[in-house]
Amino acid sequence: MAALVELPSPIVAETKISVRGITKRFAHGREQLTALQAIDLEVRRGEFLCVVGPSGCGKSTLLHIIAGLEKPLGGEVRIDDIPTNGPGPDRILIFQDLGLFPWLSVRENVEFGLKMKGLSRRERADRARHFIRLVHLSQFENSYIHQLSGGMRQRVSLARALALAPSVLLMDEPFTALDAQTRDLLHDELERIWAETRQTILFVTHNVREAVRLGDRVVVMTYRPGRIKREFGIELDRPRALEDPEVAAQAAEILAELRGEIDQAVRAEYSHA
């Protein structure tokens, strides 16, 4: 494993997220759709927590609420016991469609948020270089986004988020669109960076094996309204691989719990077709 370069400034990690009684409704025609119902969830300091659930159960909505991008109807989110009120630099959301700027180079994309934060030109350059190295893209720092593969873009997105030194990373199916080798590589890199920074990670995925590969704990959500159905502590030694028999066995147990919820989601889709 490559030796880590020294961080330019320590990341303030080991942050606790407390979600209490979160309920969220959306207008759906003339009706109200309850997306989340009384969600209680604690993400421990420096924990890697994965959330799985059927499509439409409110996983993204939950991340958006924690990120401060959506307001809940009821309940609250606390970061280190302090109630949140909107977005903050302590929490960064990384999602599948990345939001990278195609007209900027890799380095400029990573520097962008740092400029917004008011860092000097020199500090921005040092910090961007550091995080671009961390995701192994130094040779591409002057390339434009369209010149990169999907996996490389995902790494730029990761470097951009990490450069802002959030204590909480909220990841919404970040690796879903990638080929298997690139995804495996990013699992390894994310785990390595997490071990180093001790950032608290909340990771949403459809892929139960991916959840077991990465998580300290996996939480299963119910189909609409989204509630926490069950949680599984993952005690397997790290690093793990998706193809490990122990990972497969644990994933099968979780999938059995999830199956009924997926069936409900599929039935609901067909009944509205």
Ligand SMILES: Nc1ncnc2c1ncn2[C@@H]1O[C@H](COP(=O)(O)OP(=O)(O)OP(=O)(O)O)[C@@H](O)[C@H]1O
């Ligand atoms: N802005 C919105 N306006 C209206 N309804 C919404 C809005 N955002 C989400 N919803 C609804 O809330 C429910 C939960 O959506 P959400 O995207 O959080 O689910 P999800 O579990 O992340 O789904 P997927 O796994 O398919 O991405 C869905 O029924 C969705 O249609």
